[in-house]
Amino acid sequence: MTWMEIESAEELRDLLGEVLPRAATKERPKLHELDRAWLAASPFCLIATSSDDGTCDVSPKGDPAGFTHVIDDSTIAIPDRPGNRRADGFLNILRNPHVGLIYMIPGRNETLRINGRARLVREAPFFDEMIVKGHRPHLALVVEIEQIFHHCAKAFMRSSLWKPESWSPDELPSHARIVKDVQTVTESVEQLEAYYSKGYADKLYKV
16 A cells, blocks of 8 residues: 655645644643642653754653642753663753653543753752652753643543553563563673662662
């Protein structure tokens, strides 16, 4: 079968139809009190970045609910925690400050989306308000909001993401087995299993 690609905005709009009025008017430039409440209840977000050459990255960030610090109605800060030190998203931001965020709340099918411009901050007074288990972040992502809106539930409803009866995590090998098979590592599967088990959880806030 021949592929039929879409090559223009006009062709795309002809296929999809016009934007629904409610969707077209939901964008806002500043936080509403309900946006603040959503951030206070959310323990997880995805951060999308792009380098100046178009190379993209999406990175998950998670902490206890309310981990995102609200600086004012148009500025938020996300603490960085110890990780693998690749810093793919952060390096992108140094070249291109535009970011897209999606905030999730377990059990809720809607999401909160924020688009804006980001910068990396290594010290600020609000760092003291982002301490978790004695860990004060050494870095925070500060986002100046340009666009914010709540996204509808259809994707989560179609995927049944929050329905335990749809889950099947054991259909795939363990993470240790996957790492051993797709990466070049010297550790055995048993060593990797030990690393990614309880010991891994103990290091969540340790550098």
